[in-house]
Amino acid sequence: MTDLAATRSLLGDLIAIPTISADSNLEMIAMLASYLGDQGAEVEIQTDDSGKKANLLARIGPDEPGGILLSGHSDVVPVEDQAWTGDPFGMWEDDGKLFGRGTCDMKGFIAAATAMAPRFAANDLRRPVHFAFTHDEEVGCLGARNLTEILKGRETLPSIAIIGEPTEMRIIEGHKGCCEYTTRFTGFEGHGSRPELGVNAVEYAVRYVSRLLDLREHLRHRAPPGSLFEPPWSTINIGRLTGGHVHNVIPGRAEVDWEMRPVNDGDMDFVNDNLRTFIARTLLPEMKRVFPDADITTEVIGEVVGLEPMDSNTARDLVAYLTGANGTDLVSFSTEAGLFQQLGMSAVICGPGSIAQAHKPDEFIELDQLDQCLTMLHKLADQLAA
Template sequence: MSDLATTQSLLGELIALPTVSSDSNLEMIVLLANRLGDMGADVEIHADETGTKANLLARIGPDEPGGIMLSGHTDVVPVTDQDWTTDPFVMHEAEGRLFGRGTCDMKGFIAAAVAMAPRLASADLRRPVTFAFTHDEEVGCLGARNLSEILRDRETRPSLAIIGEPTEMRIIEGHKGCCEYTTRFTGLEGHGSRPELGINAVEYAVRYVTRLMNLRERLRHRAPPGSAFEPPWSTINIGRLSGGHAHNVIPGLAEVDWEVRPVQDADRAFVRSEIDAYVAKTLLPEMRRTHPDAEVILQVVGEIVGLEPMEDNAARDLVARLTGANGTDLVSFGTEAGLFQEIGMSAVICGPGSIAQAHKPDEYIEVSQLAACLDMLDRLVDQITLAA
């Protein structure tokens, strides 16, 4: 069976496992662990605190520092209320396309990587190759965050990471972060005719939003020189402000949903430091002078670290040699790459399929894209194999 046929067969098995982020991914992790373990890989399964989700680390080659990590997430987005032509969890082929939930985002890359494992296992590798398959990327890169903490403390961690998100095999060297928050305000309800006796949670939420809008303007002046992002600076968006239920009642509760899209992680830290200080030094003391139980609580929905374009990027340079590409791009969607960059690894994004097909009904990947990915991985094996 050719590598392409093996990839398609394995992809069909993976699509049949509905690893929606709200559900367990353990069946897929065990399947991949067994497949790689049978090839002689050193396999580790790292479960989360619930025991229903897990990351997989599998190494082929010498147990030493450096080497290359092939990374992908196992979870997919829901199909609820989507109008699919066929069963989203039964892969089918039509006109050179493979349809099914997760075909391009991103089980296609995982299948291609694992299909190449027998070649790696039989080769005399100069450097190790690590497979890293994570949980819960779609809801905040939760698995990759746990995995990066494990790798951070390892002397033998890989030095390069190729994240196989769907880029149509283009080389992506950067993307903004995506940090989402909900801030909840608890004040004190009362009659609207005596506002001095209550704590108006909506008013404090509005002041909070006003401060965020001020920070948004300050971020424009923090844009890194030569930033290629559009816009070149970090941004803040206010997604929702809600609270109150009647004209004549002082609202006791309010919520603000907001996000930061940082072009550099220092901007995320800047915004968090500034807004947290404003709450601690100004808003809360004012609220608690009237009502000691007043609260302002920030919930971190997800903090996806951006991938910052670097002048020196060994992973980018390697993939350029493997694909023959002579240019790179930036993307607007978030990935796990920044978490690996954060712990000192060189990271690049390059994988089969188009992001335009991700998350949609009748998601598909072109068979030709899988073939192109296999060609890249085949050249990777040649690159890291000892000469006879």
């Protein structure tokens, strides 16, 4: 069986396991662990607190620092209310394309990397190759955040991380972070004719949103010199504001969903520190003067750091050699790459398929893209054995 045929077969098996983020991924992780274990890989499964999700970390080659990490997320987005022309969890082929939920985002890369395990194992590697397959990337990179916390302090960390998100095999060396929050306001209800006797949660939520919009304007002037992002500054978006019931009742509850896309960690700290001060010094004291139990809380839905472009990037240089590419790009979507960069690894994003197909009905990956990915991994196997 050729590497492409093995990849196609394995991808069909992975697509058949509906690892939507709301559901367990344990069956998929167990399948990959068995496959890699059969090739002699050292396999570690890290289960989350719920016991229903897990990361897989595996290694082929010597237990030494300086290896290469191949990383992908196991979860996929839902298919409800999408007009698929076939079974999203029953992969089918048409005109050189493989269709199914997760084919490009990002089980195609996982299948290619795993199908290459026999080649890696047979090559008597002088430097190790690591596999990291995570859970819950689509809902805040939860698995990768757990994984990187566990990896902190380990002496045999890889030095390079290749995250196989769908980039059409282009080298991506940077993206913004993605931070998502829900801020909740607890006020004190009362009759609308006496607003001074209540604490209007919606009014305080509006003032909070106004501060967010002010901060958004400040961020425009904090763009790093020479920033290549579009737009070049960090951004804030207000996604939802809800609260209240009827015209004549002082609303006691309100919620704001908002997100920030920071260019750098400094902007994330700038915004969050400013909001904490605004709440502590202005909003909460005013609310508590009327109702001592008034409160404002912020739930962190996800805080994912960006991948910061670096002048010196050994991962970029390696993947350029492996693929023959002579240029790099930045992207607007976020990935787990920045988390590995924070561990001290040199990181890039490069994988088969197009992000334009991700999350859509009839998601697909072209067989030619998988073939290009396998060519890159073949050269990597030779490089690690040299």
